[in-house]
Amino acid sequence: MEENEHLTYSILGLVFTIQPKEYLKILICVCIGLVVLLFSFIFLFNYEMTNADIPGGTVAGILLAYLIHIIKD
Numbered sequence: 001m002e003e004n005e006h007l008t009y010s011i012l013g014l015v016f017t018i019q020p021k022e023y024l025k026i027l028i029c030v031c032i033g034l035v036v037l038l039f040s041f042i043f044l045f046n047y048e049m050t051n052a053d054i055p056g057g058t059v060a061g062i063l064l065a066y067l068i069h070i071i072k073d
Helices: 020-045 052-073
Strands: 008-011 015-018
Touching: 020 052
Parallel strands: none
Antiparallel strands: 008 015
């Protein structure tokens, strides 16, 4: 795969483009940021995790990373 290669996906008539290497870097940074944020709320504010925190955080991280990826281009 070349450095500037774009992959294109079409879902329900919408076209999504992605640069896999760039997106992966952003996704890792976003996930680390969300984990740090979660642990800071747990230790500083005595937050108790629910059953929705892990799956919701995963989906939110993926979407946030894609949004940053789109805005960065």
